[in-house]
Amino acid sequence: MAFPEINFVAVVVAAVAYFVLGWVWYSPEVFGKAWMKELKISAKDIKKEKMGICLLGTFLTEILAAVVLMAIIKGSFATTPFAGANVGLLAAIGFVAPATLASYLYEDRSVRLFCITVGYHTVALVTMGTILGGWR
Numbered sequence: 001m002a003f004p005e006i007n008f009v010a011v012v013v014a015a016v017a018y019f020v021l022g023w024v025w026y027s028p029e030v031f032g033k034a035w036m037k038e039l040k041i042s043a044k045d046i047k048k049e050k051m052g053i054c055l056l057g058t059f060l061t062e063i064l065a066a067v068v069l070m071a072i073i074k075g076s077f078a079t080t081p082f083a084g085a086n087v088g089l090l091a092a093i094g095f096v097a098p099a100t101l102a103s104y105l106y107e108d109r110s111v112r113l114f115c116i117t118v119g120y121h122t123v124a125l126v127t128m129g130t131i132l133g134g135w136r
Contacts, residue, residue, distance in 0.1 A: 006070055010135035014069070014128040015062040021127060022058065025120045038113035062124075069125065070132045084133015088125035096121045 026032045028043075036042060073087050097118050104114050 005074070006067055007135055010132055011063060011066040011070055013135075014066040014131045015059060017127050017131060018062040018065065018124045019059050021124050022120065025123070031116045031120070034112065035116050038110050038116070065125070066128055066132065069128055073129065073132050078129075078133045081130045081134030084129035084131070085126045086129070087133065088127070088129025089122065091129075092118070092122035092125045096125065 024030055026035055069088060069091060072091065073084050076083075076087060078084050078087050100114060100118050100121075103109075
């Protein structure tokens with residue numbers, strides 16, 4: 001299988017969208033308080049000295065996700081924003097949700113935490129798919 005040509009500008013834009021969505025999603029005004037409650041942590045527990053490496057690592061994983069999603073979108077000939085969004089949704093339903101659920105079952109995590117986490121990645125992958133599917 002030939003690796004499709006990757007538009008790295010589109011990849012970076014999609015990854016930035018994923019990153020910004022996470023910033024909003026996990027803010028205290030949206031799901032941040034509920035997320036911390038489910039993890040039984042407080043804002044004080046989050047190590048500020050580790051935040052830089054966490055944010056960099058997060059962005060790099062989002063770049064990787066965008067590259068792979070673009071390859072899937074190009075390989076499936078999804079050439080519109082809607083088609084790209086559908087590919088993102090299928091990736092979330094087919095890969096993110098099952099993998100997260102399997103881990104959460106072993107870790108005895110709550111349904112609420114599962115919904116917050118998978119909801120974020122689903123919206124993010126649909127957003128990335130929309131961007132990547134429509135990028136020309």
